[in-house]
Amino acid sequence: MRHLDRQVDPEHSHPLEPYLRMDRIPHIWCSTCGLGTVVNAFLTAVKASGIPREKIAVVSGIGCTGRAAGYVNFDSFHTTHGRAIPFATGLKLANPDLTVIVISGDGDLVAIGGNHLIHAARRNMDINILCVNNFNYAMTGGQFGPTTPKTARTTTTPYGSFEHPFNVPFLVDSCGATYVARWTALHVRHVTTAIQEALTRRGFSFIEVISPCPTVYARRNRLGSGLDLLQFYRDNSIIKNGVDTRECDIRFQEELIVGKFVDVEKPTYLDTMSEYLRESVGERYMPYVGPMQPPQPDNGD
């Protein structure tokens, strides 16, 4: 067995390397996990959006997806389980010039973080949520969660899950989210476009990306590797842009509806707040003064 040390065309490096913390690559995600692909799409979208990289802030929670914050070369925050969204809210309100993205998993955002998800959607808080849904709590070994389809086997549903899962696009849509989309890790171009749209628009945006989990979810349910699951997405996903989110339930290994479901304009939380206060407080109103400014390097010592 001979190891291949010679690299093909080493004079170039991957174009996204400036956007990665190269001192932390390779990442911990398994072979055929979709997370690397989602992060790749995310960074491609950030690059294409033209947003200055110092204005990007990434907040994540706990879980496999939550590790994404540690690999991207932006101001990034790996917070507590379920609390990425309120942390992101505080960050955005303190410095509205930031473009804040929450990258977290289905358990983190919809289970323990569910309350924060619905309120941020209701408020139309100007943050962008990238929810990677692999149907279980992968980091801790593959327990079920509120997005696990009925009959799926996980470590805490060894006989199959009997709970009805959330239809997450419907959930956030019903709370007033102004941008709701669902794609899979296979639909990389759509994911990239969706993230780019989300970053450049104003208001709350929610993108669910169905992603394979080879090591726990797929293995326990005999679904093959992540590559097999991508093939499943290819054969069974149907793009229905603009469809009513009510119809987007996910059943175990059945047809998967993907697409951009909601894309509307509504005033953001900050817009509403300042407009309303300006009117009701009157001429005494003073808008938020902004974050504290560090001294300029040439003025300091």
Add this chain to the structure above:
Amino acid sequence: MAANELTNPLLTGAHYWDGDFACAEGAIAAGCRFLAGYPITPSTEIAERMAERFPLVGGTYIQMEDELASMAAVLGAAWGGARAMTVTSGPGFSLMQENIGLGVMTETPCVVVNVQRGGPSTGLPTLTGQQDMMQARWGSHGDYEIIALCPSSPQECFDLVIRAFNLSERYRLPVMFMMDECIGHMTEKVVVPRPGKIHVSQRRWYRGKKEHYKPYLPGKDGVPPMVRAGDDFRFHITGLTHDERGYPVINAACQKTCVSRLVNKIKDNTDQIAILEEEGTEDADVVVVSYGISSRVATRAIALARARGIKVGSLRLVTVWPFPENRIRELARKAKCMVMPEINMGQVYLELERIAGTLCKTTLLPHCGGWVHDPQDILEAIVQGAK
């Protein structure tokens, strides 16, 4: 006061305010411009005053969906560059503990105000207690040190919350501001000084080159300088045990470096952080050690005892954590007895007994909450202690 003065962040002059109100005004005077909270008696009035004043002084008030979100939002705002605080009481304080731990681990400057009430659980929502003192010290999981301040008058609510912000910036951690319902709802004269007479510390900003920046490389006092998001530092912070770069390193060696520094930056600086008010302790036979509302009651008992000729001194803990071990030990060597009234079943007393118990007699005056001590009970303990 004239309506247009409400746009002034500093309401210089003499006022007749309750503790909650004074705390809100003190925070505004200290430059706090972000509050994320959830209403809970008896702290609600602080949030209400901030909600009223912030649109006039350029702050942002957001009422989050619960206390967990409130604390997370406060941490996020601090990293966005704001001076941030939240207000709560016992049940909310319990909910905030996980994120207080995140604040300690990521060294985020902010202030958490707990207007204590009777507990446990829902307890006595409208009546006083001092029952969260140990929780302020140990409420979150893991090893850490904390700073907790206890005002004992509305004037102190104003002055001390400014110091709380200064301490949080100086030592980079969430500072617990432990009021109680009595102090919060007590109305007294509060004098707000002129501008320039209030000392507000600047955030300890990093001033070096961007390429050399490491989020957790400490200065000589064990505290690293701070940055904010949006300035192209592209830092990473995490609640996982981390190294100087802020990256998670999951092993015992890194844990030792990381956690020891979090503990020692407070522990080693206890004498600088501690704020104590002493009176008559130089030659006292009995020293009454108290904090918060109990110290107001103790003042009466001490006066009665002195009228009887007993040499009694008062040590008021303005900072309860870190506990001022050195000063307690010094006083315990000279006194016959130390008496501690607390509106709980003995919390800070555990520290007092641990430090002073081998050197002098220590007496606890517990109280389950809902009201304050009877000065006669404290007097009786002083008399017994002087024997």
Add this chain to the structure above:
Amino acid sequence: MKFWRKPLDADLVKPPHGRVHILINRCKGCGFCIKYCPRNVLEFSEEFNRKGYHPPLVVRPDDCVNCGLCEVMCPEFAVWVTPDEDKKLNQEPVSGGKRTN
């Protein structure tokens, strides 16, 4: 790609050509790039890399049209393409790999 008739502007339109770069030892052998390349440019190498996976091998370098799907699908940031208008074969195959024109 099969056409049912030759496109009328086939003489005027030149499809782009790309060159695939692979960081062999970064690869974790997921197969995404191999399976979803629309021109079947890549296949699994028979050799192992340092991690013990079979990395991809460029077997039909002339067919790459620089679409970049492999680049964006790769979870490890180990594959990317650059535009290459020189149609001559100018890259050595990785040793031991298959080569077909």
